[in-house]
Amino acid sequence: MQAARLHEYTDEMENALQIDEIDRPEATRSDHVVVEVEGAGWCQTDNHIIEGMWTDYVEQDLPMTLGHENAGTVVEVGPEVRTVEEGEKVICHPVMTCGVCRQCRLGNDMYCVNLAFPGLTTDGGFAEYLLTNERAVIPLPGEVNTTDIAPHADAGITAYHAVKKAANELNPGDHAVVIGVGGLGHIGLQCLEAMTAAEITALDIKAEARELAADLGAHHTLDPSEEDVEKEILAITDGRGAEQIIDFVGADQTTAIGPKIAGSGGDHHVVGYGGHVHEPSQTLVDGEFSYVGTLVGEYTELQELVRLVERGDVELRTSQYDLGDINTVAERLEHNEIEGRAVITP
Numbered sequence: 189m190q191a192a193r194l195h196e197y198t199d200e201m202e203n204a205l206q207i208d209e210i211d212r213p214e215a216t217r218s219d220h221v222v223v224e225v226e227g228a229g230w231c232q233t234d235n236h237i238i239e240g241m242w243t244d245y246v247e248q249d250l251p252m253t254l255g256h257e258n259a260g261t262v263v264e265v266g267p268e269v270r271t272v273e274e275g276e277k278v279i280c281h282p283v284m285t286c287g288v289c290r291q292c293r294l295g296n297d298m299y300c301v302n303l304a305f306p307g308l309t310t311d312g313g314f315a316e317y318l319l320t321n322e323r324a325v326i327p328l329p330g331e332v333n334t335t336d337i338a339p340h341a342d343a344g345i346t347a348y349h350a351v352k353k354a355a356n357e358l359n360p361g362d363h364a365v366v367i368g369v370g371g372l373g374h375i376g377l378q379c380l381e382a383m384t385a386a387e388i389t390a391l392d393i394k395a396e397a398r399e400l401a402a403d404l405g406a407h408h409t410l411d412p413s414e415e416d417v418e419k420e421i422l423a424i425t426d427g428r429g430a431e432q433i434i435d436f437v438g439a440d441q442t443t444a445i446g447p448k449i450a451g452s453g454g455d456h457h458v459v460g461y462g463g464h465v466h467e468p469s470q471t472l473v474d475g476e477f478s479y480v481g482t483l484v485g486e487y488t489e490l491q492e493l494v495r496l497v498e499r500g501d502v503e504l505r506t507s508q509y510d511l512g513d514i515n516t517v518a519e520r521l522e523h524n525e526i527e528g529r530a531v532i533t534p
Contacts, residue, residue, distance in 0.1 A: 190534065191315030192514045193251040197240030201518040204238045205254065205314070207511065213311070213319035215266045221320050222264035223278060227338030228313035229257030230509075230517045230530040232371070236462070237308065238518065246309050255314035255532065256282045256307030257341040259334040262325070269322045277334050278325040279494065280313075281487050282306070282342045285323050297323075297487045314514060316534045326491055329498050339371070339504055339529040340493055342484055347376035347436070348493045349485030350457045351383060354432040357455060360385035363425045365449060366406070368436035369397040371529045372459060374404060374505060376434055379493075381405035382501040386432070389424060391417060391445075396527065400505070412445070421449040430454060439463035446479070447471045455480050506531050 189212045192205040215222050234254050236242060259279040262272050272278055284304040285292050291299035306312040306320060328334065337344075358364060364386040366377050373392070380388055381404065389408040390401035398409040410420055421430055429451030435442050438460030446456030447467060452475040458465075459482040471477060485493075496502045505528030509517050517530045 189316040190511060191253040191311070192255070192511055192532075193253050194238060195251045197238065197243070199239055201235065201238065201522045202515055204518045205514050206251075207514075208251070210315075212317050215264045215319075217321070218266040218268040219322045220266040221262055221269060221272060221322055221325050223258065223260045223280065223318045223320060223325070224263045225258055225313045225316060225318050225534045226260040227258070227335035228255040228532045228534065229339030229341065229343060230521060230532060231257060231339075231342055232460070232521065233342070234307070235518060235522055242308065246305070248309060253311035253313075253315050254307045255312035256305065257339045257343060258306070258313030258318050258320075259328070259338040259341060260318070261334070263317070266322070271322050272325050272327055277328040277330070277332070279328055279334070279337055279341050279490065280306075280318065280320050281324040281326065281345070281490050282484055283324065284321045287323055295486055295488065298483045298485070314511065314532055314534065323487070326487070326494060328494065332494070332498060335508065335531055335533055336504060336506060337494070337497060338531055339506065340375070340497065341490070343372050343529055344375050344493050344502070344504070345485040345490045346459060346482060347372045348379050348489055350434050350459045350482040351376050351379040352485075352489065353480065353482075354434055354455065354457055355380070355383045358384045358386040358432055362386045362431040363429075364388050365421065365430045365433045366390045366401070366436070367433065367442045367445065368392060368460060369401040370436065371526070373436035374400055374528060375502060376436060376459070377401055377404050377406060378502045379496065380434070382496055387424075389421060389430070417445060418448040425451070433457065434459060436460045440466065443479070447477055450475070450477050452476065457482055504529055508533050
């Protein structure tokens, strides 16, 4: 089969991945599931993997097939698999978990001590076929398109995970700020609108992104490159500040906004990454302000997100690309030229 593989770390996206001919994976374990990939979302994390940013956190053996937002049709299952069968449409939770460690027992799939992460630690879905396991696959309703829904496997579930935490702290009439209405942010904004009765302000430097935010339910939009965000948020909230901030950018400039616009007890959820948090400890003590990290969500949260998609509450803005165009996608994303999510169709 054909697969897009990383052979060496590089900052040059135009030649980042190589299309190789490799063996099709097989179900060699009783819980294995082999999926014919029909959609594999490209994520900013893929760019970071190419750059070698993850080498300090996980072991990676190159060459490796990237792609961790995967959906398609089951073509082979191990003898003990009961959740799905051949011919069934599925979306794949990004990690393969063991199910028996303490974190799995608690439902914290992303903390599994024995996890394998296709596209990050093992071969992923930028290929014709993907090897995963039964604990990762979620059957899809017949009317849901596997290509369209693929980015929800990571982008969607991560945005949903952050919003669900924020929603627990938002009462009707409270204020939430969404920073960045791109590939993750436009999903998170819709989840926020569907799951809360909060007033929402969206920040983005791109006019098209602010227009999209308004279309998706934002009550206010601001351009942080042109407007005084602190002044505007305080005016919108009658001086009390925002209760919850969800940052889908995670740059130095965006993490610095939080303490300026948060009200007492406010949280700044960091979803995007690449920047730093530079704040004195007193910032956290004064008003009990918190930075909250966001990792990919739980298996059950992906199930919940699929229900929102099925109900029409959350939709993805996607563009599709052939496997041979994969380096074009990497380069375009590096230059912030892709609106919504890019999906590879192997």
